[in-house]
Amino acid sequence: MHAFIKRALWGTLLAGGITLLGAAAANAAEPPPEPGPISSLLADDGPVDSLVGDAIADPILGDAGAVAPVTDTVATVVDDVTASSAGTTVVDALVGGDSAANDVVGDGALVEGGTVGDLATNVDAVLDDVAAGDLDAALTDVGTTVEDLGTALDETVTDAATNLDDQVVDGIVADALTDLGDVLDGGDTPAELSNLLQNLGANVADTADTTGLVEDALTTTLEDAEAPEHGDATDDADGLLTDLTENDGLVDGLAGDSVLDPILGDDGTLEPATDAVADLVDDLTGTTAGSTILDSLLGSDSGLNDVVGDGILVEGGLVGNLADNADAVLDELGEGDLSGAVDDLGTTVSDLGDDLGQTLFNAAANTADQIVDGLATDAVADAGAIVEALTSGGDVPTALAATVQNAGANIGDAVDSTGLLDQALVDLLGDAGPAGGGPDTPGGPDTPGDPGDPPGGTTPGDPGSDGTPAAVGSPAAFDGVTDLAATGGTGALGVLAMGLLLLAAGGVLVLRRRSV
Numbered sequence: 001m002h003a004f005i006k007r008a009l010w011g012t013l014l015a016g017g018i019t020l021l022g023a024a025a026a027n028a029a030e031p032p033p034e035p036g037p038i039s040s041l042l043a044d045d046g047p048v049d050s051l052v053g054d055a056i057a058d059p060i061l062g063d064a065g066a067v068a069p070v071t072d073t074v075a076t077v078v079d080d081v082t083a084s085s086a087g088t089t090v091v092d093a094l095v096g097g098d099s100a101a102n103d104v105v106g107d108g109a110l111v112e113g114g115t116v117g118d119l120a121t122n123v124d125a126v127l128d129d130v131a132a133g134d135l136d137a138a139l140t141d142v143g144t145t146v147e148d149l150g151t152a153l154d155e156t157v158t159d160a161a162t163n164l165d166d167q168v169v170d171g172i173v174a175d176a177l178t179d180l181g182d183v184l185d186g187g188d189t190p191a192e193l194s195n196l197l198q199n200l201g202a203n204v205a206d207t208a209d210t211t212g213l214v215e216d217a218l219t220t221t222l223e224d225a226e227a228p229e230h231g232d233a234t235d236d237a238d239g240l241l242t243d244l245t246e247n248d249g250l251v252d253g254l255a256g257d258s259v260l261d262p263i264l265g266d267d268g269t270l271e272p273a274t275d276a277v278a279d280l281v282d283d284l285t286g287t288t289a290g291s292t293i294l295d296s297l298l299g300s301d302s303g304l305n306d307v308v309g310d311g312i313l314v315e316g317g318l319v320g321n322l323a324d325n326a327d328a329v330l331d332e333l334g335e336g337d338l339s340g341a342v343d344d345l346g347t348t349v350s351d352l353g354d355d356l357g358q359t360l361f362n363a364a365a366n367t368a369d370q371i372v373d374g375l376a377t378d379a380v381a382d383a384g385a386i387v388e389a390l391t392s393g394g395d396v397p398t399a400l401a402a403t404v405q406n407a408g409a410n411i412g413d414a415v416d417s418t419g420l421l422d423q424a425l426v427d428l429l430g431d432a433g434p435a436g437g438g439p440d441t442p443g444g445p446d447t448p449g450d451p452g453d454p455p456g457g458t459t460p461g462d463p464g465s466d467g468t469p470a471a472v473g474s475p476a477a478f479d480g481v482t483d484l485a486a487t488g489g490t491g492a493l494g495v496l497a498m499g500l501l502l503l504a505a506g507g508v509l510v511l512r513r514r515s516v
Contacts, residue, residue, distance in 0.1 A: 036124025042116065044109040053110035061106035063097040071095055083194045086201025093205035093212075100208055100215035104223055112223045115152040122148055156220045157250060163213035165258035172203040174269040181272035184280065239327025245314040256313035264309030266300045274298055286401045289408025296412035296419075303415055303422030307431045316430025318355040325351055359427040366420035375410040382406055 035043060042048050060067045071091045078087025093099055111117050122145035129138035179196035183189060208214045244250050248257070263270045274294045281290025296302055302309075314320050325348035332341035382403035389399040415421045425431070 036121070036127060038120040038123045038127070039117070042111040042120050044112070049110040053105065053108070057101075057105045057110070058108060061095055061099065061102040063092075065095060065102075065106075067095060082197045083190075084198040084201065086197045089201045089205045090208075093207075093209040098209050100210055100212060100218055103210045103215060104218040110222065114220055114222045115149070115156065116222055118148055118152065119145065152220070156217065157254060159216050159220065160213060161254040161258045163207075163216060164254075165262065167203070167207045167213055169258060169262050169269060171206065172200065173263070175199045175203055177270055177273040181276050184273075184276035239324070239331065241323040241327050241330075242320075245319065245323050247312045247315075252313045256308065256311070260304070260308050260313070261311060264298055264302065264305040268298065268309075270298060285404045286397075287405040287408060289404045292408040292412040293415075296414075296416035301417050303417050303419055303425060306417040306422055307425035307429060310431070314429050317426060317428050318352070318359060319428055320430050321351055321355055322348070355427070359424065362423050362427055363420065366423055370410070370414045370420050374413065375407065378406045378410055379403070 040046055045054070059065060062068075071094075075087035075091040078090075079085055095101060111120075122141065126138050126141045126145060129135070129141055176196065176199070179192065179199055182192045183196060185192075206212050246252065262268060278290040278294045282288055298304065314323075325344065328344040329341050329348055332338075332344055382399070386396065386399045386403060388394060389396045413419050
C-alpha cells in the first residue's frame with residue numbers, strides 16, 4: 001500500500017510538471033498581441049514618432065543639437081548684456097543635454113506610456129469592441145477610458161500645483177520680489193539688477209531642467225508606463241463637482257493654496273515689491289495713497305485676503321451652491337431617476353438665478369455707495385478745489401495732494417474687507433466668517449481731508465442680515481430670472497444652462513456605467 005501511494009504521488013508530480021512545461025512553451029510560442037491602430041500611430045518609430053520625434057525633436061535638442069549654434073549665440077549675448085550667466089543657464093535648461101525636453105521628448109521615443117499612451121490603449125480597446133459588435137463591452141471600455149483619463153489628469157494637475165507652489169511661487173516669484181525690493185532701495189543698482197537677473201535665470205532653469213516641473217509634467221504625460229488604478233473607487237458623498245471645489249480639492253489646491261494664499265496678507269510673497277512701490281508712490285505724491293491702496297488690495301485687511309486668501313477658496317456662494325445643485329442632478333441621472341433629475345435641474349437653474357440676482361443687486365448698490373457717491377463725488381469736489389486754487393492763487397500742491405489722498409482712501413475702502421470687492425467675492429465664493437460687517441462709504445465731497453491724514457468714513461446704509469445693503473431697493477427686480485428658471489421658460493440662458501448640465505450628466509452616466 002505504501003509503495004502504491006508513493007507511485008501515485010510521483011505520477012501526479014510528473015504529470016503536473018509536464019503540464020506546466022507545456023503551458024510555458026505554448027505561452028512563449030504565442031506572439032505578443034498586435035497594438036491597436038491608435039497605439040500603432042504613437043508607437044516608437046510609428047508615424048507620429050517619426051514625424052515629430054525623430055525628424056524634429058531629436059535633431060534639435062541636446063548639447064550638439066541643430067539649434068545649438070543659434071542658442072549658444074543668444075545665450076552669450078544675454079550674458080554680456082545682463083552681466084550674468086542667466087542666458088546660458090536658461091538656454092541649457094530649455095534645450096540642452098540636461099533639459100526636460102531632451103530627456104523625455106528627445107530620447108528617441110516620443111510616446112512611451114503616460115497619459116497619452118494609456119489613452120491610446122484604452123481607445124483601441126473600445127475600437128476592438130465596436131469592430132467585434134460588442135456594444136456592451138464598448139460602453140464599459142468607454143467608462144474605463146474616461147475614468148483613467150480623469151485619474152491621470154487629476155494626478156498630473158495635483159503634481160503641477162505642488163511644483164508650481166514650490167518652484168514658481170516660492171522660487172521664481174519670491175526671489176524676484178525680494179531682489180526687486182533690493183533694486184528699488186537705491187543701493188548699488190547695477191549690481192543688484194544683475195543679481196536679480198542671475199537668480200531669475202537660475203530659478204527658471206530649475207523648472208525646465210531634468211529636476212523641475214516640466215520634467216514631471218512631460219514624464220507623466222508621455223512616459224510613465226504605470227497605468228492609473230481604477231475599479232475600486234467609491235462614490236464621493238460630496239459629489240464630483242463639490243469634491244473639485246471644496247477645501248483642499250483640486251481647484252482650492254491649484255488656485256487657492258498654491259497661488260493666492262502665499263501672495264496675500266502682510267507677509268505675502270508680494271510684500272517686498274508692493275511695499276517698495278507704495279513707498280515710491282507716497283514719496284512722489286506727498287500722501288499715503290500708495291500704501292493705503294496696496295494694503296487694502298493685498299494686505300491682511302483686504303477683501304481678497306479675507307475671502308480667497310483665508311485657506312479655503314470656495315465656501316459656498318453662487319459657485320458652491322451651483323456645484324452642490326449640479327451634483328444633485330448628476331446623482332439622479334446616475335441612478336436612472338430622470339424625473340428627479342428634471343426637478344433638481346429646475347432647482348439648480350432657479351437657485352442660480354436667485355444667486356446671480358442677489359450678486360448683481362449687491363454690486364449695483366455698493367457701486368452707487370462707494371464709487372458714485374464716494375470716489376466720483378469726492379473727485380469732482382477735489383477737482384473744484386484745484387480749479388479754485390489755480391484761479392485764486394491758492395495752495396495748488398496741497399489741493400493736488402488732497403485729491404490724491406482722497407482718491408486713495410476711497411479706492412482703499414472699495415477693495416478692503418468692508419468694501420464692494422469683499423461683498424462681491426462673498427456672494428460668488430462664500431465665506432464662513434467675513435471680516436467686514438458690510439461695505440462702508442468714505443467721506444462726503446465737502447470733506448476732502450488733510451493730505452497726510454486719510455479722511456474717515458461714514459456709513460450711508462448698513463447691509464441687512466442677508467448681506468444686502470439697505471440703502472437701495474429690493475432685489476425683486478431680479479425675480480424674473482428666478483421665475484424663468486423655475487418655469488422652464490424659453491430664454492437662451494436657461495436653455496444653455498440646461499444643455500450644459502445635461503451634457504455633463506451624460507458624461508457621468510458613462511463614467512458610472514462601469515460600476516453598475
